[in-house]
Amino acid sequence: MVAHRNNLDGTEVEWKMGEQNKIYACWLDTIYWLAGGTKYKLLEAAGTAQDVYLMPERHITAVAGEKACERFVQHKRRYSPQKVWNYVTGSGISYTYCREPDFPQKFVDIPDPPFGIFYKGRLPDGCVPAVALIGSRKCSEYGTYMAELFAAGFASAGVDVISGMALGIDGISQRAALKAGGSSFAVLGCGVDVVYPRANEPLYRQLQEKGGVLSEYPPRMEPRPALFPPRNRIISALADVVVVVEACEKSGTLITVDMALEQGKEVYALPGRCTDALSMGCNRLLRQGAMIAVSPDDIISDMHWERQTSRHGRTERKLADSKISETAKEIYAVLASLPVTQEEIVARLRENRSALSVPQICQGLVELELKGLAASQNGQYKLLL
Amino acid sequence: MYSRVVTGALNGIESMLAAVEVDASKGMPGFEMVGQLNNEVREARERVRVALKNASIAIPPMRITVSISPAEMRKEGAAYDLPIAIGVLVSLGLIPEEGIGNTLIVGELGLDGAVRTVKGVLPIVQRAKQEGVKRCMVPTANVREGAIIDNIEIIGVSTLSEAIEYLREAEERRCQLIAPARRTLMGQGSQTDKALDFSEINGQEAVKRAVEVAAAGFHHILMIGPPGSGKTMIAKRIPTILPDLSMEESLEVSTIYSVAGQLDDRNALITKRPFLDPHHTISAQALAGGGRIPKPGAVSLAHRGVLFMDELPEFRRGTIEILRQPLEDKRIHIARTSGSFVYPADFMLVGAMNPCPCGHFPDRNKCTCSETEVKKYLSRISGPILDRIDVITQAPRVDIRQLSATMHNESSADIRERVMGARERQNRRYRGTGYHFNAELRAGDIRTYCPLGTEEQAMMEEIFTIMNLSARAYHKVIKVARTIADLDGKDDIGTAHLGEAVCYRMNDRN
Numbered sequence: 001m002v003a004h005r006n007n008l009d010g011t012e013v014e015w016k017m018g019e020q021n022k023i024y025a026c027w028l029d030t031i032y033w034l035a036g037g038t039k040y041k042l043l044e045a046a047g048t049a050q051d052v053y054l055m056p057e058r059h060i061t062a063v064a065g066e067k068a069c070e071r072f073v074q075h076k077r078r079y080s081p082q083k084v085w086n087y088v089t090g091s092g093i094s095y096t097y098c099r100e101p102d103f104p105q106k107f108v109d110i111p112d113p114p115f116g117i118f119y120k121g122r123l124p125d126g127c128v129p130a131v132a133l134i135g136s137r138k139c140s141e142y143g144t145y146m147a148e149l150f151a152a153g154f155a156s157a158g159v160d161v162i163s164g165m166a167l168g169i170d171g172i173s174q175r176a177a178l179k180a181g182g183s184s185f186a187v188l189g190c191g192v193d194v195v196y197p198r199a200n201e202p203l204y205r206q207l208q209e210k211g212g213v214l215s216e217y218p219p220r221m222e223p224r225p226a227l228f229p230p231r232n233r234i235i236s237a238l239a240d241v242v243v244v245v246e247a248c249e250k251s252g253t254l255i256t257v258d259m260a261l262e263q264g265k266e267v268y269a270l271p272g273r274c275t276d277a278l279s280m281g282c283n284r285l286l287r288q289g290a291m292i293a294v295s296p297d298d299i300i301s302d303m304h305w306e307r308q309t310s311r312h313g314r315t316e317r318k319l320a321d322s323k324i325s326e327t328a329k330e331i332y333a334v335l336a337s338l339p340v341t342q343e344e345i346v347a348r349l350r351e352n353r354s355a356l357s358v359p360q361i362c363q364g365l366v367e368l369e370l371k372g373l374a375a376s377q378n379g380q381y382k383l384l385l
Numbered sequence: 386m387y388s389r390v391v392t393g394a395l396n397g398i399e400s401m402l403a404a405v406e407v408d409a410s411k412g413m414p415g416f417e418m419v420g421q422l423n424n425e426v427r428e429a430r431e432r433v434r435v436a437l438k439n440a441s442i443a444i445p446p447m448r449i450t451v452s453i454s455p456a457e458m459r460k461e462g463a464a465y466d467l468p469i470a471i472g473v474l475v476s477l478g479l480i481p482e483e484g485i486g487n488t489l490i491v492g493e494l495g496l497d498g499a500v501r502t503v504k505g506v507l508p509i510v511q512r513a514k515q516e517g518v519k520r521c522m523v524p525t526a527n528v529r530e531g532a533i534i535d536n537i538e539i540i541g542v543s544t545l546s547e548a549i550e551y552l553r554e555a556e557e558r559r560c561q562l563i564a565p566a567r568r569t570l571m572g573q574g575s576q577t578d579k580a581l582d583f584s585e586i587n588g589q590e591a592v593k594r595a596v597e598v599a600a601a602g603f604h605h606i607l608m609i610g611p612p613g614s615g616k617t618m619i620a621k622r623i624p625t626i627l628p629d630l631s632m633e634e635s636l637e638v639s640t641i642y643s644v645a646g647q648l649d650d651r652n653a654l655i656t657k658r659p660f661l662d663p664h665h666t667i668s669a670q671a672l673a674g675g676g677r678i679p680k681p682g683a684v685s686l687a688h689r690g691v692l693f694m695d696e697l698p699e700f701r702r703g704t705i706e707i708l709r710q711p712l713e714d715k716r717i718h719i720a721r722t723s724g725s726f727v728y729p730a731d732f733m734l735v736g737a738m739n740p741c742p743c744g745h746f747p748d749r750n751k752c753t754c755s756e757t758e759v760k761k762y763l764s765r766i767s768g769p770i771l772d773r774i775d776v777i778t779q780a781p782r783v784d785i786r787q788l789s790a791t792m793h794n795e796s797s798a799d800i801r802e803r804v805m806g807a808r809e810r811q812n813r814r815y816r817g818t819g820y821h822f823n824a825e826l827r828a829g830d831i832r833t834y835c836p837l838g839t840e841e842q843a844m845m846e847e848i849f850t851i852m853n854l855s856a857r858a859y860h861k862v863i864k865v866a867r868t869i870a871d872l873d874g875k876d877d878i879g880t881a882h883l884g885e886a887v888c889y890r891m892n893d894r895n
Binding site: 022103137138139140141143167199244275277278293339341342343344347358359361362363364365366367369372375377378379380 | 507556588589590591592593594609740747748749752755756778779780781783784787844847850851852858869880881884885886888
């Protein structure tokens with residue numbers, strides 16, 4: 001609608017009407033616990049959002065049932081549409097709904113689409129390919145590593161990363177995508193102005209700058225377990241491909257997968273070891289016919305996506321260039337991308353018949369760390385990507 | 386008639402001489418005792434009366450008044466029984482007054498007249514010697530303890546009759562009756578398990594090295610690792626790489642044990658570094674010391690030794706916080722209604738903990754804890770305590786192959802040699818400064834004793850910015866680097882030493 005703003009030849013009225021309807025739609029969308037389907041029905045019955053607001057009670061009861069009518073009337077009594085709109089826009093939140101041209105087309109194509117969407121930052125561009133990287137909150141070092149690898153790979157190829165900003169795989173992949181210079185969108189299971197989990201507050205802020213935070217729930221809605229499965233359908237709706245990084249046998253992630261299949265999206269899963277509890281879900285998906293995700297490049301070529309930007313992923317590090325000691329080189333040779341304990345490093349060096357003493361190994365590790373070649377975490381060391 | 390017997394009294398680990406004055410005069414028959422006496426001391430009246438009767442001595446119906454001075458001090462314990470009994474006998478004229486000249490007497494009496502063991506003989510005898518007392522009469526069970534102090538005669542008695550007989554005897558013939566005890570340092574075999582040695586530990590080389598560094602600089606150390614990774618095994622062997630106690634230290638430690646009533650006939654003198662591993666359910670009082678009549682707690686019993694706190698986060702928060710004062714001041718101050726006491730508490734804290742409640746983090750295949758739970762678990766140890774721990778090391782799970790392999794590992798003796806070398810360097814450096822070890826250095830003095838060269842300074846700056854260290858962590862790294870340089874036999878801290886020291890920081894929280 002913004003495009004019409006400068007257009008003074010009569011379409012301004014149209015814009016005003018559109019804006020007016022958006023305010024009423026926003027009011028309608030802030031009614032707690034009114035199902036998206038019901039809102040659609042009301043809109044269809046009345047014509048425009050403003051007409052919905054003005055609908056007499058008995059019509060509402062006829063279309064939506066008594067309970068919904070009760071909520072509707074109560075909400076009408078308490079808040080005026082303008083008041084709601086002022087609050088929403090005043091909190092830096094944008095809103096769009098199904099009748100607006102900027103409402104993502106991807107939503108329209110799914111069963112049970114959201115009526116409207118509240119967002120901070122921007123909405124994903126429908127023309128840009130998007131991947132949902134999902135997985136459990138609890139994740140292994142392997143999961144962390146793979147999530148980072150995939151997210152960075154997609155981001156540097158210009159593919160958007162969609163996820164739920166949760167702890168674990170979600171947050172890790174979104175952070176990695178942003179770090180690699182890509183954009184990422186989070187769909188929340190609470191109001192868009194509620195930061196949940198709190199630990200992801202920095203990510204929440206970064207997402208608003210380099211992507212967006214979306215939610216179909218009204219602002220100030222606190223997170224509840226019941227709100228999360230419906231938001232998963234929005235995650236899969238926004239994505240062209242869903243990649244499960246790590247999931248145990250009974251994981252909420254699998255709900256997203258079901259939604260994705262219902263919506264006709266491609267599902268990829270990362271293979272894991274059969275003994276790893278956190279890969280059980282993924283391996284089961286693979287057995288059931290999900291595609292195997294081995295590298296982000298495979299998925300990109302499977303989908304026939306064109307790379308939007310030149311790939312600037314992993315820069316080849318030349319050990320000869322960075323002046324490091326022989327000791328550090330020897331240690332570098334036994335480190336891997338997956339973190340290992342100092343004890344394991346000692347054992348590996350001993351296997352290579354290295355005569356390095358523990359103090360020397362400590363020094364070597366710190367040297368690598370200072371040179372930015374390795375990192376330590378929870379007392380374990382790994383090579384940096 | 387009036388008599389005065391010298392005895393000893395304890396106040397914390399301080400001891401002082403006390404006097405038992407007895408007066409027997411005509412009047413209404415009775416047995417009065419005065420001088421701020423505790424219940425146990427008050428009960429001495431009955432014990433003394435019956436013990437004297439059973440030693441076939443009848444007390445004539447006289448008015449007997451006993452006063453224990455200094456009167457302003459609260460008296461407790463049963464150690465006054467024997468001096469009271471002797472005092473009564475002297476005042477009745479049954480023992481000549483010169484018989485108790487220049488003699489200190491302590492001991493508890495049984496109803497049958499047996500002289501029983503008492504607490505704190507060592508500090509009392511020490512005090513007596515300082516005050517110029519020539520001879521101490523102590524229960525036989527405490528003889529070895531008393532005999533540690535030389536140039537003072539220790540006479541052990543096992544019954545009241547024996548004591549009376551001895552005191553009645555003329556000076557020159559007393560030796561034949563009971564010979565003064567000679568100092569023996571026998572029987573200390575039971576104090577340590579000789580079998581413990583570092584060579585029994587396969588793998589965990591990084592942890593072993595961290596322990597060596599900690600022992601060399603007397604740094605407190607925290608080991609983090611899953612259950613069964615050998616944390617406890619390593620901790621138990623730390624005393625074996627610490628230098629032996631010097632005679633002076635040995636006396637200090639023995640005094641504490643004496644006051645706590647933990648010295649016995651077999652372990653009269655503590656010659657090995659104490660190792661205490663209180664269970665995590667320990668109460669604050671048991672750790673700090675205390676009770677209505679304060680006794681030294683675990684922190685004091687670990688004086689000059691190792692206080693091993695296994696499962697550190699499982700200790701009650703308040704209990705851990707008690708460690709703050711001892712970690713800072715090397716002593717603990719306890720105030721109770723019966724007075725306030727200061728016990729020494731200069732120990733090496735060795736902590737061990739699991740990385741998370743279930744113990745398997747970061748092995749996510751086994752760990753069932755959420756991220757928040759892991760964070761919460763770590764935060765159970767408060768910042769101030771963590772700040773005082775210089776060396777933090779990770780003990781990972783040990784491979785089964787390593788467990789079963791026969792490896793040639795360094796023995797405790799080898800490690801101890803290096804530790805001794807480092808301590809020697811520290812002794813030389815801190816002579817006359819009040820410091821003993823690198824761990825004690827205050828922030829202000831770090832610049833003086835741990836100067837860094839230009840290259841080292843540059844490296845520290847790099848470490849500081851890249852690894853995002855706090856100011857306190859920065860000082861810790863330098864102190865530990867100083868110890869590593871000492872182990873290396875170097876006067877100056879090099880980049881290699883700093884590099885290793887950085888490895889012993891907590892890398893998740895600064």
